[in-house]
Amino acid sequence: MAEGTWYAGDIDRVIVTEEQIRAKTDELAKQVAADHADADSLLLVGVLKGALMFMADFARALGRYGPPVELEFMAVSSYGQGSSSSGVVRILKDLDRDITGRRVIVVEDIVDSGLTLSWLLKYLAGRGAASIEVVTLLRKPDAVRVPLDVRYVGFDIPTEFVVGYGLDYAERYRELSDVAVLKPAVYQR
Ligand SMILES: O=P(O)(O)OC[C@H]1O[C@H](OP(=O)(O)OP(=O)(O)O)[C@H](O)[C@@H]1O
Ligand code: HPA
Ligand SMILES: [Mg+2]
Numbered sequence: 479m480a481e482g483t484w485y486a487g488d489i490d491r492v493i494v495t496e497e498q499i500r501a502k503t504d505e506l507a508k509q510v511a512a513d514h515a516d517a518d519s520l521l522l523v524g525v526l527k528g529a530l531m532f533m534a535d536f537a538r539a540l541g542r543y544g545p546p547v548e549l550e551f552m553a554v555s556s557y558g559q560g561s562s563s564s565g566v567v568r569i570l571k572d573l574d575r576d577i578t579g580r581r582v583i584v585v586e587d588i589v590d591s592g593l594t595l596s597w598l599l600k601y602l603a604g605r606g607a608a609s610i611e612v613v614t615l616l617r618k619p620d621a622v623r624v625p626l627d628v629r630y631v632g633f634d635i636p637t638e639f640v641v642g643y644g645l646d647y648a649e650r651y652r653e654l655s656d657v658a659v660l661k662p663a664v665y666q667r
Pocket of ligand 2: 557588590591638639640641645646647
């Protein structure tokens, strides 16, 4: 976290650095490419807004190793202004295209309670994809409340609310380059 950035005073500690994210994204892309070497193409479905940074970097990393990718986005929300899941997932933007017969990889920033992904996988299951797999940059293994099959995981992190690299608290902090824990005072404002 560069000293002097606008939010530097709000950060308690960085838990995943920009450099660690870059190296892990490259590693995940290599793995996904190797596991899908026979695919004509992969359809990446980024889950907005949180996954925007990871989707952009993961797609570029896959571009170095293949196969070709196409990009789609869904926007869903369950956290709203708070720091715990409402459990109610709202679709703010649906897929624009038919995914029948496609090899789909859902790209998430974080699996926390798992409620968003569990809901999303059920939603996508009925749409005729040839396969649906998940890559997530972050996972909180001690917070997951539903059984989930997440094939590719970047980092397992502690059960603390984190921000940065796409992740927000009340829509702020998404633009930070690292993943960090906020000072408790920020939540009491
Ligand atoms: O495993 P869960 O407990 O369901 O949490 C994970 C989800 O929550 C966040 O989205 P959020 O609802 O905050 O929307 P956003 O991506 O627009 O910030 C995050 O981006 C994941 O999609
Ligand atoms: O720790 C988190 N931070 C930000 N958004 C989130 N959505 C689920 N968990 C988190
Ligand atoms: Mg959010």
